[in-house]
Amino acid sequence: MAPRGFYRRLPGTGRTLMSSVTLWAADDHLLQVEVRGFTEIYRRFYFRDMQAIIIRPTGRVKAWILAFGLLTLATALVAALDSGLGWNIFWWSLAGVWLSVAVAHLALGPGCECALRTPLQTIGLPSLGRLRSARRVLEALRPMIELDQGALTREEMLARLRERAGAATPLEAAPDPASPPPIAPPIAVSGPREGLARPVRHDSGRAHEVLAYVLLLSAAVAMLPLLYFNVVLNASLSLVFVGRVVCIVVALARQNHSDLSIAMKRFAWTAFGWECVTMAVGFFGGMVLVLHLLSSGRLDPASTAPPSPLDIANFVKDNPAFKVISLVSSLASLTLGIWGLLAHRRLAAAREEPWRILPT
Amino acid sequence: MLWCTACQASLGWESLAAEGQTRCSRCGATLEISVFPALFRPMAAGRVGEAIQSDQESACFYHPRRQAVVPCESCGRFLCSLCDVDFNGRHVCAPCLESARGQGALPNLETRRTRHDLIAMAVAIYPIVPFVFPTLFTAPVALYLAARALRAPGSLVHRTKVRCILAMLLATAQIVIWALIINLIVTETRTGG
Numbered sequence: 300m301a302p303r304g305f306y307r308r309l310p311g312t313g314r315t316l317m318s319s320v321t322l323w324a325a326d327d328h329l330l331q332v333e334v335r336g337f338t339e340i341y342r343r344f345y346f347r348d349m350q351a352i353i354i355r356p357t358g359r360v361k362a363w364i365l366a367f368g369l370l371t372l373a374t375a376l377v378a379a380l381d382s383g384l385g386w387n388i389f390w391w392s393l394a395g396v397w398l399s400v401a402v403a404h405l406a407l408g409p410g411c412e413c414a415l416r417t418p419l420q421t422i423g424l425p426s427l428g429r430l431r432s433a434r435r436v437l438e439a440l441r442p443m444i445e446l447d448q449g450a451l452t453r454e455e456m457l458a459r460l461r462e463r464a465g466a467a468t469p470l471e472a473a474p475d476p477a478s479p480p481p482i483a484p485p486i487a488v489s490g491p492r493e494g495l496a497r498p499v500r501h502d503s504g505r506a507h508e509v510l511a512y513v514l515l516l517s518a519a520v521a522m523l524p525l526l527y528f529n530v531v532l533n534a535s536l537s538l539v540f541v542g543r544v545v546c547i548v549v550a551l552a553r554q555n556h557s558d559l560s561i562a563m564k565r566f567a568w569t570a571f572g573w574e575c576v577t578m579a580v581g582f583f584g585g586m587v588l589v590l591h592l593l594s595s596g597r598l599d600p601a602s603t604a605p606p607s608p609l610d611i612a613n614f615v616k617d618n619p620a621f622k623v624i625s626l627v628s629s630l631a632s633l634t635l636g637i638w639g640l641l642a643h644r645r646l647a648a649a650r651e652e653p654w655r656i657l658p659t
Numbered sequence: 660m661l662w663c664t665a666c667q668a669s670l671g672w673e674s675l676a677a678e679g680q681t682r683c684s685r686c687g688a689t690l691e692i693s694v695f696p697a698l699f700r701p702m703a704a705g706r707v708g709e710a711i712q713s714d715q716e717s718a719c720f721y722h723p724r725r726q727a728v729v730p731c732e733s734c735g736r737f738l739c740s741l742c743d744v745d746f747n748g749r750h751v752c753a754p755c756l757e758s759a760r761g762q763g764a765l766p767n768l769e770t771r772r773t774r775h776d777l778i779a780m781a782v783a784i785y786p787i788v789p790f791v792f793p794t795l796f797t798a799p800v801a802l803y804l805a806a807r808a809l810r811a812p813g814s815l816v817h818r819t820k821v822r823c824i825l826a827m828l829l830a831t832a833q834i835v836i837w838a839l840i841i842n843l844i845v846t847e848t849r850t851g852g
Contacts, residue, residue, distance in 0.1 A: 306816045323816050332816055337778050339814055340771045350698040351675075354691040355664050414664045418702055421662065437693055448696040453678075459699045460672040499667050558666055560686050 306330055309439060311432035313425035320426045322436060324443065329415075331424065344415055344422070346447040351416040352440070354433045358565060360410035362572055367401035369576045377583040380620050386590070407431075502557035504643050507567060510546040511639030514570065517543055518632035521625055525616055547571050560649070562642040570635050580624060588614065661698075663688055708739030721752070731755055766815060775808035776822035783829040798833035801826055 306323035313320040323330040329349075331342040371394050378390030413427035413436075427433040451459070520536055550567040553559075588611065592598035597610045615621045661670045665688035674681045680689050708725030711718055717727040719739035727737030733755035743750050747767075751759075760768045783801035786793040805826035813820065 308816070321816075330816065332814075334774070337774050337781070338771055339774060339816075341769060341815060343767070348697060349695050351661055351695060352693045353661070353664050354693075356689050356691075412664060416661060416698070418697070421664070423664075434691075441693070444695050451694075451696050456694060457676050460676050463672060463699070561665055561688050 309426075309436045311426040311429065311436060313428055322424065322426050324439065326443075327447065329440065331426070342422075344417060346440075346444045348417045349415060349440075349444050349448075350418065352437055353414045353416065353421075354411050354427075354430070354437070355414075356409055356411045356430055358410070360404050360407070360429075362565075362568060364401050364404045366572045366576060367397050367404065370579060371397040371401060373576065373580040373583060376580075376620060376624075377587055380587055500557050502553055502559050504559055504563055504646050506546065506550040506553045507559070507563050507639055508643045510543075510550045510567065510570060511636045511643065513539070513543050513546045514632045514636035514639065518629045518636060521629035521632060524612070525622055525625055544574060547574055560642065560646050563639075563646055566635070566639045566642050570639070573631055573635060577628060584621065584624065661692065661694075663690065706740045708741040733759070763812060769815065772812065772814060774814060775804065775811045776813060776820065776826070779805035779808045779826035779830075780822050783826040783833070787833075794833045795837050798830045798837065801830035802834065805830060 305325050307325075309322040309324055309329075311322060318333055318335045320331060320333045323332060327346055329344045329346070331344070333340040333342075374390055374394040374397060378387055378394060408429050408431040410428055411430040411433050413424040413433045415422045415424055424433075427436055517539055520539055523536065524533055547567065547570050551571060554564050554567055589598065591614060592610065593600065597607075597614075661675060662668065663670055663683035663686060666683060666686035668683060668685035670681075670683065670690075670692070674683070674690070675692055675694050677692075680691050682689055708719060708722055708728075711724055711726050717737050719725040719727045719742055720736040721742050722739050725739035725741065728740050729743050729750045730737055731752040732749050733751050736752055738750070738752050742752055744753055744756055746756060746765075756765075756768075759765050763769065779801055782797055782804055786797040805823045808823045808826070809820060
């Protein structure tokens, strides 16, 4: 029985809106503590049962840094355009907040997902979301695991792996090229994502392909309002925007628990991040537009009449910042669209190839 | 066998043998795999109770047709090898283990604990945030909860009782302030009358 004060805190904390997860080491086991409200939920993993620890670096943190960096730039742009002193201070402060979040993410290092393999299951360790902390925990645990299980030299491990490969069933040793690779039972993830893990589903990636084409269409039409103004044309362009949002939502929903490649999933998430940034910039741009219309007297707050669409169009056309934003938006949509199509082609090509037979 | 944590495809033994980072041959995900000797250990075979051969043999309390191999060290009932639970070197039956777990006598089997110290802290702090008036009622409650949390089993990992003491101090301060305010009001009313 473990006496109190027996546990040693390990690096890393996994946080969600409602809970936090930490890892603690005892002499013979690892304790995962999840705090939900006023309750602590414990899971124990004994060192004698640990078969493997798998760390998978992810681009999640890079995406956050990019999103917050773009938010900083957008807010700084609005601050530079806005001449009012009070608003100026507000925008620069907001830009400072976004920048500090981006710098904090940068300082904490790249992200990862960590999983622990035991004879019965593979468990996700949500507290190890950073590569640095995951490696530190692994180095801290390794001597304790070796104390319980004994150490294997690299040669011994290779010999045992070869033995295993030799002793495998013919199907395991040389899989049928036409058949898909064996799929693991779903990972049981503890902590905030606890619950019955869903099985991995096959997805053709069609939703992502459609999203890529819609992005290319967006890239083509993004500059149109700056070159030619027409109310009907502008209204129909907003349909492209709605279609893009729908495509992103569908792609994200389809890729959840699917067998799509990492590149495809990353593409959909990047498109989502870019859409968020576009919306944020559009919101700030709209505010700047209203401020400028007010200061130029073209919009009267006392009047109930809406501003003339032609006034707005002229202002947008004449403003260099809006031109830059439209150009950047068009280029980003083009890049994303091409990336999505290439990722889809790569996925299709990989699926047409037979499963690579590993040398025995 | 190990699986890629991104696409769930099985990993070849070359991936496991690779030093440093390796790539899943199916989805291309980068993986750092640390393998331990337990991966090569065969799964222990499950035990089944032996059937009773003669009238001279004792029967299991829970399985009358199975041979008893050991008595439960807690309740004394005879157990077959199927019912015998080896817990930290002690032979006990499942109901005794369950009742001990229910009573909180076995910290190693606990799966959750309520943090009474956090509740006391929340009751002592949160009512201050929107308005001060609720503290007239919540301060005594927070004091009671903090006193209870001092005796209640705390977290398995956070040994400190500092939150209980802070909640008690905060609640006491609120009570003292309210007592002074009430005293002031009463004195003013009497002087005015």
